[in-house]
Amino acid sequence: MISYSLVDFRPIIPELVLLFFTFFILFIDFAIPKAKKKINGFIALIGVAVTLVVVLSLYGSSWTGFNNMIIFDKASGFVNIILLLTAFVAILMSLDFIKREGINFGEYYVILLFSLIAMQVFCSTYNLIVMFLAVETLSISMYILTAIKRDGLRSIEAAMKYFILGSFASSFLVLGIALIYGLFGTVDLLRVKELLTGADSLHTWIALVSFVLILIGFGFKIAAFPFHAWTPDVYEGAITPMSAFMSIAPKAASFMALMRLLVVGMFPIQVEWVKLLWIIAVFTMFFGNLVALWQKDLKRLLGYSSIAHAGYMLVGITAANSLGYGAVLFYLFGYIFMNLGAFSVAEYISKKNVEGCLIDDLRGMGYKYPLAGAAMLVFMFSLSGVPPTVGFIGKYYLFSAAVKSHLYWLVILGVINSAISAYFYLNVIVTMYMKGGAKEEVVSFPSPYLRAAIVIGAVGTIIFGVAPGSVLNVALSSIVF
């Protein structure tokens, strides 16, 4: 007989706070007429902000609850901060946008917050079953959010692809978990680690294959090669705030879970997974960057670019030292500002009821909207890793972690990729400033909240590029396993 006490609820305080706001929106939604659904958005914004404050004040505590099924440590605290910041900016991007597109349903924010809670759980557990539940909850929320524009062909198509491929990948995940349970009789990674340390070679190899199956499930979530194929289609088809949200939040949670899986559960077979990850990281970087060279659509470009960036972060994990893990967390943190910023600019010039956004449409934007243009310039520089932006600092620490582990070839290939990527990022800048006037006039989407999102992105990109010290230290010290 297992009994729980109030103490068990400590690690899920952030989730509970957010859950409160989510239900609050759900209940009052009936009373709010369709024209005023923005109120929901504001409540969601407040809820996220309050949760952020709660997480910040709890940061540093270390709790476990419910028979070690859920934990709250520094790492999950830091990832929580990343998730909440991302959600905050994504909601800012949505406030006016979903009204323009005629999809300002009450459930939009509710599902967004549900997915956020799932991610919070996902990054704070060592239990494979809890991970599976979280990953399913977040995936289902994501499918719905992709299809939220229910009269748009592209978004329905994208959601369908996402759903089918996602379910397919989940089957690998659940098969892997089942095998692990069959082998060791437990789904707790901490326990698996102990058992695996003393296991004979047959058990070890089967465990390895089971872990690979789980890795495939996670690889799908972080869009690593060859499990990446859904990414560009989904980013292009989904509404822009959702593409932006999806490009960071689920990845941040998945990277955290991946690190728990690799660094704790698979610790005894580190030699093997380092080799595997080395190959996956290289392919992911090359695939993302090479294909991005040919993209004409800004959102697709950012889709491929996000595959490449997942590759860079995999370099940090492949380094298999605490500097690398910390660098991954810092990179995710910086990625919020540069990537959300870039998506915000894409939204800024998007036209009503058009999912895509051609790079060619950016012509002359640098002159017509100098501030948005300058912000885009900052984001592109940061994504290609030019100092003094956060993208440079992030990449610097990822690669220096790999150097520390003597993975010189990996770093050389990574730097080559960085050079390739400069071409298509700079191409955006060239289009904005040097390709002459627009074919048709660039029109902006005049939303003050969207402007705020762009400003947050630009300021964050530069500030954390010039003075990364404090956040970097927090990120590096968050890694305690």
Added chain:
Amino acid sequence: MEWLLLLCVLSPAVGCIINGLFGRWTYRAAGVIGSTFLGISFALAVPLIIYAIQGHVVDYSYYHWIVSGKFTVPFGLRLDSLSAMMLGVVTFVSFMIHIYAIGYMGGHKGYARFFTYLNLFVFAMLLLCMGNNYLTMFIGWEGVGFCSYILIGYYYEKKTAADAGRKAFVTTRIGDIGFIVGVLFIILYFGSVKFTDVFAQAHMISPAIITIITLALFLGAIGKSAQFPLYVWLPDAMEGPTPVSALIHAATMVTAGVYMVARSAPLYALSPTGSLVVASVGAFTALFAATMALTHFDLKRILAYSTISQIGYMMIGVGVGAYWTGMFHLMTHAFFKALLFLSAGAVMHAMHGVLDMRLMGGLRHKMPQVCIVMIIASLAIAGIPPLSGFFSKDVILSEALMLGHPIIWLVGVVTAFMTAFYMFRMIFFTFFGESRVPEGMHPHEAPSVMLVPLWVLAVGSIVIGGILGVKVHGHISIEHFISLTSPNAFPIVHKYSETLLIIISIIAGVLGIAVAWLAYIPKGAFSFRSFVVRTFHPLYRCFFNLWWVDEIYNFLFCRPFWHVSERFLWKAVDVKVIDAGVDDVGRVAGLTGRAVRILQTGFINNYACWVSAGALIICGWYLLKIM
């Protein structure tokens, strides 16, 4: 206090941002805005300086800029007696020059742009002076270099101005490499760039390394402070607007090298060789530049050569190890040289841009006030008591002699004579004698917005030396103050009668003025001059052609460099190897991308196939290993 200090340093940056971003709207107000933020900075500097005079030191790191293992670079500021003095000089003189520039630059194109750059310059200069480590100093060092470049080339449509800017940038860059090497050595051997850490460990490092560091750092100072052989950029820098010449190329930036040596005093004190090099280069430059100023007719270029020469004096001061004398001369020089430049600017303003003294003469009737302040400044630089230049120059020479450098002392005295001569040659040529002003030009007195700063600086030029330099109760206040931070490095070897030395230097100054008077004022002065020129014809030609240094550099460095760049590096290496290589890499990447893109079909079954194939390959690989 540390936040007051930060505010004081940041204030010009705020002005720069406001004028830079909103210059289109602040147009008329730009000058007032720029000056206001400088005024704030100066007002904040006053309590800070008083705090430093009371003997306090502020050393505060605001945040860590670079953290790499054990090595950290903080962004921090330091207020001690040395930097407090610089703080006072920089903010005060800049403030005066900003006010002057409101009048001088009125109606010029890009008025707001000018003040943006000027404020940026002051911000960089304050970083240079107030930084608490070598890298913060280096940021300021590069910052002032950059501002100097854009301000020399301020009239960028004019080819000579754009060329002069580039020359300044490239020449000082040679010195900057030395500075970087010095800082890298410091990082390598000390593991820190903070002044306090470096100086505390200095005695544990081998003297040879210290000498290398001091020489490398001094190379930076040679470039920045226009010492031989890298002085060639400074005369050309006079293409910039006159307030710029006064602020950057006379009062503040060019003295940064002197400040850097005085700041690194604990290192130079451990390296007699390094110090001797500093003093010798200083002495040679002082004499060399003075000879070039003797025969010139361009008002601002004479002042430029005089600046080079005077910085040579400061280098003597810091080179012989009496850091306070160099800093003292730096301070008095900032006053009288800024005054000279601003007066020259007033003349130039009245003459519609003419700087050739052969087209002036008799201007004292047209602009009496400018004439008076310029004579005050010239007396000060000539070392006539009780003006400020007398005190500071005299202590440099007497310390040099007492610390055992008689040749340097002699060079200094000869230079002092020449200085007095060329300054008064300039005065007599410009303000006295027959008017040679071309027809249709009507010189007039400067407006009061320009006159007020002139008079303030004139008062400073008269009294500042006396206030700080007179011996009271056996010690000189400026010596005591600077020695708190940078005490004298070497012991005194010979004692001489101070009165005798003072008399010698006064004689040198008076003699110079007298010869100038003889050569330009009385009837028959012309025949006297031509007699002298004929007698010393080879020497005169050397002086007049500036020793052909520019031509020699051109022949030795620029042309070979140009040939190598154009024929080899550009046409062979760049076009045929690098460009072609980059193109090929780009082509390969592009083609691969296009090939891989075919995989992205858009069909779910293809995507699922990918996932399965990946899973099969990975799992299959491991399963094969088991068997």
